[in-house]
Amino acid sequence: MPKRSKVDTLPDDQRHFIVDHILAGEGDHEISLSFEDRFQKKLTKNSLSAWRKTARRALAERYRVARDQARELLENLKLEPDADKHQVLIESIEDHLLAAVAQVNAQDPFKLLLIQQEEKRRHLRQRELQLRERAQTFQEEQVEKSETLRRDRFAIAVELWRFVLDYLLTKEPAAVELLTRHSKDLLDGLEKECARAA
Numbered sequence: 139m140p141k142r143s144k145v146d147t148l149p150d151d152q153r154h155f156i157v158d159h160i161l162a163g164e165g166d167h168e169i170s171l172s173f174e175d176r177f178q179k180k181l182t183k184n185s186l187s188a189w190r191k192t193a194r195r196a197l198a199e200r201y202r203v204a205r206d207q208a209r210e211l212l213e214n215l216k217l218e219p220d221a222d223k224h225q226v227l228i229e230s231i232e233d234h235l236l237a238a239v240a241q242v243n244a245q246d247p248f249k250l251l252l253i254q255q256e257e258k259r260r261h262l263r264q265r266e267l268q269l270r271e272r273a274q275t276f277q278e279e280q281v282e283k284s285e286t287l288r289r290d291r292f293a294i295a296v297e298l299w300r301f302v303l304d305y306l307l308t309k310e311p312a313a314v315e316l317l318t319r320h321s322k323d324l325l326d327g328l329e330k331e332c333a334r335a336a
Contacts, residue, residue, distance in 0.1 A: 145189040
């Protein structure tokens with residue numbers, strides 16, 4: 139049985155610190171210095187390097203096992219000509235997924251942390267998209283409200299103008315004739331004023 143790396147024996151917060159710096163693309167020397175600065179204890183570059191190699195070997199082994207399982211799945215489908223191949227395929231996939239869940243649960247904290255961080259990143263990207271959509275919707279609603287308010291103000295102004303003309307028609311018909319000559323200019327001015335006020 140291979141000797142456990144010093145990194146494997148560290149407390150969770152210290153291992154998470156190392157993983158975060160690895161994900162940030164830092165090298166062993168940088169991580170070693172940052173670790174010593176943060177936790178006031180040494181972590182050699184050799185320990186980090188050995189731990190990374192062990193993790194890579196474990197990932198390569200899991201990849202090889204997955205390829206072997208896929209090859210075996212194809213052979214099983216060919217060995218049973220009378221069987222419902224779709225059913226065999228679904229059952230094999232279910233078995234593989236159950237085995238994969240057990241393997242994920244048995245993985246070391248480094249790999250589990252990578253999976254969790256990728257899931258958090260995905261969740262943050264999804265949340266960012268939702269917030270952008272909400273901001274876009276809010277802006278569209280504000281534009282629509284502004285346009286509705288402008289139309290409503292103009293409609294009220296037109297109704298008021300009609301009321302004034304009707305009133306003057308009964309009291310001062312000559313004034314109505316004078317005002318209606320400039321009616322288009324007045325309505326255009328009202329529309330611009332309503333748009334500016336909105």
